[in-house]
Amino acid sequence: MTTKVLFVCLGNICRSPTAHGVFEKLVADAGLQDKIEIDSAGTGDWHIGRPPDERTQRAAKQRGYDLSHLRARQVTGADFHDFDYVLAMDKSNLKDLRSMAGDKSNCHVSLFLDFAESSWKREVPDPYYGGEDGFETVLELVEDGARGLLETIKGAGVSEQ
Ligand code: 4NP
Secondary structure (H helix, E strand, O other): OOEEEEEEEOOOOOHHHHHHHHHHHHHHHOOOOOOEEEEEEEOOOOOOOOOOOHHHHHHHHHOOOOOOOOOOOEOOOOHHHHOOEEEEOOHHHHHHHHHHHOOOOOOEEEEHHHHOOOOOOOOOOOOOOOOHHHHHHHHHHHHHHHHHHHHHHHHOOOOOO
């Protein structure tokens, strides 16, 4: 059994691809790449098919994460059946996801930072219209959330064998 995780933001070119790449590396470093599947998507459709924003890729690369293989896509209704965790970067994304999911889904839909262990912040702020430091903040929050998420999934019984 694999655990499937979908990270969601608005455009799928800044925050959710960052979470995708950071969690991918954490999972690979833990040797769990065959047990945990990862994807990301946007609630909006403006950037479908595009790689992550250059500023996002640059900030990620400085911390050792390669996001160049990722391409934006939009969330679909099937995602709520295909994934075990659908994790929103902010409350607006979460509201959109909840209205899409209706009551049909039994996957876990929540804010990604609910899993963070260090930060008291609940949302990953949208860096798109801001300066370079916003992309750093995204990485810091995402690394915190990713560590906590992996511990939760391991605690729920992912085998390391
Ligand atoms: P993201 O950032 O949701 O973290 O990918 C954004 C990217 C693009 C836009 C908004 C937010 N946009 O309006 O195009």
